[in-house]
Amino acid sequence: MNERILQQCEELMKKGSTSFHKAFNVLPSPRREAVHVIYAFCRLIDDSVDEPENSPYSIHELKAHFTALEQAEGHFIWPALRWLFSSFPQLQHEPFHLQMEGQLRDLTVTEYETMEDLEGYCYLVAGTVGEMLLPVLRDDQSEAARTAGISLGIGMQLVNIIRDVGEDLRRGRRYVPLEVMNKHGYSQQELEAGIVNQQFTAVLQELRAEALVWFQRGLEQVETYPPESGLAIELAASFYAAILDAVEANGYDVFRQRSYVSDETKLQLFKRTLVRYTGNSAVVV
Known part of the structure; x- marks a missing residue:
């Protein structure tokens, strides 16, 4: 495998999510590159x-190239994926197809009525990532670990939805379930006006509680992973859960400011998690 191709994948990850990059950088090779x-x-x-004007492919082109992966050319991702599937033969194609189906749903479904509907969407776009990572992060294919990985992905997607309410509205999407809004007396009109009041805070607090339940389920099997993999999973979970604290610190105003976790907070979380695995937090991130 051309090392430059794998470096380009890492650069895309580092650009897209410093949190994930830092969390999974503790993995040994080839798990890390996978x-x-x-x-x-x-x-x-x-x-x-989400940004078709800046994307090298449409979702339909990605589906077509992935379906004919052995022949796909024109971008570093195709030889990288061929390396991935040959290096981790237990990895299935199905979660990748489901991930694309979930993203396709964004083109036609722009509002969600119930938590059940939303969680089904969260499985497609994020729970599937847990399924993708399972054969990469551990050598055995534990069903309990698969379920936990899916749960963690769903929890992370709920965090994304909480953080990105305003951004999604500008794209014409409402992921916050109408049943949760109705329960707390918060209207669609108030949402579109970006009103942050007691009712809206209650809506986001309920979604936060749901996310944390999925996080708890997602970490139930973490001790059964190889230590480096368990550490990476816990780091990713802690970085993501900290976004919820940042939303709270911003007064739940997810319309006018994006909540993020500072590098200092990530370092503290890194050290706190690392010390439980090694007894030593004196590691440079």
Whole structure:
């Protein structure tokens, strides 16, 4: 495998998510490079729907090339994916197809009525990533670990939805379920006006509680992973959960400011998690 191709995948991951890059950088090779490839392809899928004008492919072109992967050329992702599947033969194509189906849904479904509907979407676009990562992060294919990986992905997607309410509205999408808004007396008109009040705060707090339940389920099997993989999973989860604290610190105003986790906070989380695995936090990130 051309080392430059794998480096390009890593660069895409570093550009798209410093949190994920830092979390999974603790993995040994080739697990680390495999995560870079999975992230890079998922990023291309996401961008093909959210930023089609800046994407090298449409979602339909990605589907076609992935279906004929052995013949696909024209971008570093195709030889990278061929390397990924040959290096990790237990990895299935199905989660990747489901991921693309989930992203395609964004082109036709722009509003969600119930939490059940939303969680089904979250499985397609994020729970599937847990399924992709399973054969890369561990050698056995534990069903319990698969379920946990899916749960963690769903929790992370709920965090994305909380953080990106305003950004998604500008794209004409409402992921916040109408049943949750109705429950707390918050209207579609108030949402479109970007009103942050007690009712809206209650809506986001309910979504936050749901996300944390999925996080808890997602970490139930973490001790059964190889130590480096378990560390990476816990780091990714802690970085993502910290976004919820940042949303709270911003007064739940997800319309006018994007909540992010500072490098200092990430370093503290890194050290706190690392010390539980090694007894030593004196590591440079």
